[in-house]
Amino acid sequence: MNTVNKYTWLGFSSILIWASLVAVVKLITEQVTPVSGIAMIYSFSALCILIFGSMPSLKEMPKAYLYGCGILFVSYEILFLISIALSHNHEQVLIIAMINYLWPPITILFSIFAKQLKFNNFVFVGFILAVIGLLLVVNPRILEIAQFIHVLEQNPKAYFFAFLGAILWPCYSVLTKKHAKGYNAVPLFFVLTAVSLWILHLTLNEPFIMPSLNLWLAIAVVGSLIGIAYSNWNQSLQFGNIQVLILATYFMPILSSLMSMLILGVIPSFAFWIGTALVTVGALICWKCTFAND
Numbered sequence: 001m002n003t004v005n006k007y008t009w010l011g012f013s014s015i016l017i018w019a020s021l022v023a024v025v026k027l028i029t030e031q032v033t034p035v036s037g038i039a040m041i042y043s044f045s046a047l048c049i050l051i052f053g054s055m056p057s058l059k060e061m062p063k064a065y066l067y068g069c070g071i072l073f074v075s076y077e078i079l080f081l082i083s084i085a086l087s088h089n090h091e092q093v094l095i096i097a098m099i100n101y102l103w104p105p106i107t108i109l110f111s112i113f114a115k116q117l118k119f120n121n122f123v124f125v126g127f128i129l130a131v132i133g134l135l136l137v138v139n140p141r142i143l144e145i146a147q148f149i150h151v152l153e154q155n156p157k158a159y160f161f162a163f164l165g166a167i168l169w170p171c172y173s174v175l176t177k178k179h180a181k182g183y184n185a186v187p188l189f190f191v192l193t194a195v196s197l198w199i200l201h202l203t204l205n206e207p208f209i210m211p212s213l214n215l216w217l218a219i220a221v222v223g224s225l226i227g228i229a230y231s232n233w234n235q236s237l238q239f240g241n242i243q244v245l246i247l248a249t250y251f252m253p254i255l256s257s258l259m260s261m262l263i264l265g266v267i268p269s270f271a272f273w274i275g276t277a278l279v280t281v282g283a284l285i286c287w288k289c290t291f292a293n294d
Contacts, residue, residue: 007235007236007239007240008236008240008241008244008245009240010232010233010235010236010240011232011233011236011240011245011248012245012248013229013232014229014230014232014233014236015245015248015249015252015255016255016259017225017226017228017229018229018252018256019252019255019256019258019259020256020259020263021226022084022093022096022097022100022256022259022260023093023259023260023262023263023264024222024263025037025038025041025081025084025085025222026084026085026087026090026093026264027263027264028041028215028218028219028222029084029085031209031211031215032208032209032211032215033201033206033207033208033209034082034085034086034206035082035085035197035200035201035204035206036201036206036208036209037085037219038078038081038082038085038197039194039197039198039200039201040211040219040223041081041219041222041223041226042077042081042190042193042194042197042223042226043194043198043223044219044220044222044223044224044226044227045190045194045223045224045226045227045230046187046190046191046193046194046227047223047224047227048223048224048226048227048228048231049186049187049190049227049230049231050187050191052227052228052231053187053231053234054187055187055188055191056183056184056185056187056188058185058188060183061183061185062179062180062181062183064175064179065175065176065179065180065181065183065185066185068175068179069172069175069176069179069180069185069189070185070188070189070192072168072169072171072172072175073172073186073189073193074189074192074193074196075165075168076165076168076169076172077193078193078196078197078200079161079162079164079165079168080100080161080162080165082158082161083096083099083100083157083158083159083161083162083165084096084097084158084162086155086157086158086161087155087158088154088155088158090260090264090265090266091266091268092154092155092158093260093264093266094137094257094260094266094268094272095137095138095151095159096158096159096162097253097256097257097260098133098134098137098138098253098257098275098276098279099134099138099159099162099163099166100162100165100166101166101252101253101256101279101283102130102131102134102163102166102279103165103166103169103170104249104250104252104283104286104287105126105127105130105282105283105286106127106166106167106170107169107170107173107174108123108127108283108286108287108290109123109127109170109286110170110171110173110174111170111173111174111177111290112290114174114178116174116177116178117290117291118290118291119289119290119291120289121289122285122288122289123285123286123289123290125285126281126282126283126284126285126286126287126288126289127282127286128282129278129279129281129282129285130278130279130282130283130286131282132275132278132282133274133275133276133277133278133279133280133281133282134275134279135148135275136271136272136274136275136278137271137272137275137276137279138151138152139151140269140271140272140275184234186230186234190227190230246287247284247287250280250283250284250287251280253276253279253280253283254276254277254280257272257273257276
């Protein structure tokens with residue numbers, strides 16, 4: 001196996017870990033309080049990233065990237081993960097995941113508005129398909145507005161947090177491309193995410209439930225895998241086949257749904273799979289209809 005293939009496979013492993021994240025976080029936070037569970041996971045993630053990498057030098061780092069993108073990164077991670085923890089059942093977890101996976105086509109739209117990408121008009125067809133797919137996931141009777149509102153009213157806070165996260169991550173991606181200037185502050189952002197989660201845990205006066213030994217082990221493994229995924233992803237982007245890796249990320253909705261089905265024991269409806277496929281196809285159309293703005 002040559003170097004390119006090796007790092008491309010590392011990138012695939014990161015995608016697989018992220019696809020499993022939704023279901024695994026839900027299983028852990030069901031056994032402890034929501035924010036503390038996520039804080040424990042991300043504490044191990046931050047530790048793992050620091051072990052495999054190093055804390056970046058902040059002196060020459062662009063302040064717009066450090067502060068602006070740092071706030072967006074931390075906010076996204078907290079909102080998305082808390083939305084999972086706040087889900088009332090495993091079926092809601094699947095809906096939250098699909099809301100989150102609107103970020104690829106939204107990222108492309110924001111990149112167009114920021115004049116980072118050229119495009120043809122079919123990109124809007126892809127975006128509309130992705131939105132229709134999400135609507136179908138939330139409400140199979142897609143034309144019944146009252147039913148759609150009823151579904152959202154069952155857990156408005158979790159769905160809103162997931163949607164807000166799906167907006168913030170594209171903002172982070174676009175602004176990172178503009179302001180990062182080659183610097184990588186992700187290790188610092190992870191540490192800040194973990195610290196912010198513990199502060200939020202204390203601020204909310206959320207009770208702390210001591211995990212069992214087996215649960216501590218699961219938290220350590222999951223947190224470490226998330227940290228390893230981010231570390232591997234950075235390497236794969238530098239040395240792997242970037243075109244293949246970017247293409248693979250657009251199949252995350254389907255992969256995440258499959259992993260959630262296996263881990264959570266949920267059997268989604270046929271309409272759910274049609275909606276998931278539309279989200280994926282829509283994202284792929286957006287990707288295919290855009291070009292680098294040299």
